[in-house]
Amino acid sequence: MEEARKLEEGLGNNTTLAKEENNREIISHVAHNKEAIDKSDGRDVDECHDQNAAKNEKAAEETPLVKQKSKRVATLDVFRGLTIVLMILVDDAGGAYSRIDHSPWNGCTLADFVMPFFLFIVGVAIALALKKIPKIKAAVKKIVLRTLKLLFWGILLQGGYSHAPDELLYGVDMKQIRWCGILQRIALVYLVVALIETFTTKHRPAVVESGPISIFTAYRWQWIGGFVSFVIYMITTFTLYVPDWSFVLHYDEGAEKYTVKCGMRGHLGPACNAVGYVDRQVWGVNHLYSQPVWRRLKLSDIRTPSSGRSDLVPCSVRTRRLIEGHSERLKHWVSMGFGLLIIGIILHFTDAIPINKQLYSFSYVCFTAGAAGIVFSGFYIVIDVWGLRTPFLFLEWIGLNAMLVFVMAAQGIFAAFFNGWYYENPNNSIVHWIQKHVFINVWNSERLGTLLYVIFAEITFWGVVAGILHKLGIYWKL
Structure with a gap:
């Protein structure tokens, strides 16, 4: 129960080593005093006990209070990193392999999971981030500020102003600017869901009890918000x-x-x-x-x-929150994930409501949200329960610097910078040369060469860069 309480109150908060050492010293001091009392011959035991109690109390008062640190849930960063990697893969290799590119209309391909995975991890992180802000006014200010930042970067990168990485120009006709790109839509969903979370946190129990409907009763306002959006x-x-x-x-x-x-x-x-x-x-x-x-x-x-x-x-509300104990937590996540997945599949194959990303159909929302929940639960079991973190460090590093990799790699800003330095014509840049001579010509296949370029020259490269920045403690966050 003690461990479960720590997980609930601080995402697995652990007392620091310094705190543990001080506690062990106090316990040792108490044991030594007890031994002295037992060996006392003819002395007033009560007086000795009072003296030792006073010493113990003084020792406890002198013990430096070490602020507990939150243990970061690594699955959050790994899942975010996976989403960024998928985005780079399908955006830059989808032209060569249409099966991983977005479905033209009905259906669901690998690319169609990217946006819902983004929204899912935003929902997961909202409760964890806002948990550190005890005052509602401060939380609302933080939410509005972050929303404006997301809108700004979205319009700048996806509104048409940037033509990276291939076209060496910039600017957009305001009559044709695109107001709703990926970041703008994430910003709008984040604003609604985060405000619901902020204003309902104090009305929710600290620990969600076990039971088939507890997740619905404890988070009734989130479900109401989702139901209103659905209707x-x-x-x-x-x-x-x-x-x-x-x-x-x-x-x-x-x-x-x-x-x-x-x-x-x-x-x-x-x-x-x-x-x-x-x-x-x-x-x-x-x-x-x-x-x-x-x-x-x-x-x-x-x-x-x-x-x-x-x-x-x-605005499908998809916030998640840690529930007491690994088993209880996973039971809610997995059951909800499979339930949504099955609903989406039934609606699609009965032709009631086809899975369609372009329309964000109800079956599509259920199917992709369910898939995200199952994948997240799998990562959580392997990484945060079993402790197998090392094999996923690559994704974790990218997830820790997701905004940097999104802008520089997924939006092609880094490649556009090097494309700007060319010899005689724009196709003679270092980026084009590497793609053509190191990958496409070597493998004698434009499709395979493009895929390998994306995997090694983009994804692997930015994974290494993100790892170096992590070691240096450098992060770009909104």
């Missing part, structure tokens, strides 16, 4: 009327206007779904992602509208 999304998706709409494609010789005939409700196709309609009304057709993956569909034409996908994420 709004489902009503919007299946009842909102989608009218005809128009778009303009620009060519070198001019521009041409097209009209999409819709006039329907509940359609889940690329052009006439309600989610895309909401995005066009809220953000404007020119401010949405211009290269949606559904353009790879066999029936799609290159002149099809490029704004049918969703840039909004339904």
Whole structure:
């Protein structure tokens, strides 16, 4: 029970070595005094006991108080690092291997797990981060500040201003800036979920009791928030009327206007779904992602509208919190993970609600959230329960400096810097030379060479860099 209490109150808080040494000294001192009392012959035992008690009390008062440190849950960093690695892999090698790239419409590929994994780990970390802030006002200030930072970096990196790594230019027409990229959507979800966590923490028991419904009763406000989001999304998706709409494609010789005939409700196709309609009304057709993956569909034409996908994420509340004891904690995580996974699979294969990342369908949210919970639980058993941390240090280092690797590697800023130093033409940069001569030409395969370049010249390289920065105690956090 003592260990369980430590896990709950401080993520596995352990008394420091200095504290333990002082406690052992006190215990030894008490034992020595007891021995002196037993050997006393004809002396007043009560008086001797009082004297020794006074000495023990004085020794305890003189014992320096060492502030307990929180033991960081390594699984958090490993899971975050895995997500960053997957993002780099699918973004830079997905063009060579379409099976790992985003599914054009219905279905789920490796790339489709990246965004939900990001949201999952944000939810997991929220309760742990806010636990260190006892005052609500300070917590709200921290949440708002972090949200603004995420929005800023999202717009800068994914709004169209940066053209890294291949195009050596920058700038964006404000008529076409993309308001909702990955970081912007994470920021919005983080804002809602973090505020719910902040204002409900004091109304929740310190220890979640065992029982099949305890996770629901203890976190009822989180479930209410998720249910409200679910209801709004489902009503919007299946009842909102989608009218005809128009778009303009620009060519070198001019521009041409097209009209999409819709006039329907509940359609889940690329052009006439309600989610895309909401995005066009809220953000404007020119401010949405211009290269949606559904353009790879066999029936799609290159002149099809490029704004049918969703840039909004339904705010599914996915916060997690440590529950007393490893077994209780894992029982909740694993049962919830498999439950969501099964719901997503049933909805998809019965054609009730297909798994679809572009729409963030309910089946997609359940399936990917369940998968994230199962993967996280597996990591937790191996790393934090069994203590097998060394094989995953590579991912842990990347997770500790996730923002740095995201910006420099996933967004191509580091490669863009070196691409800017070229000889005669932009294709003669050091980055292009390494990719072509060290990987593609050696293996005589552009697909395999690209994959190996991503694995070794990007992922492995940034894993080593993150490890060095960790040893130096250098971290970039928002």
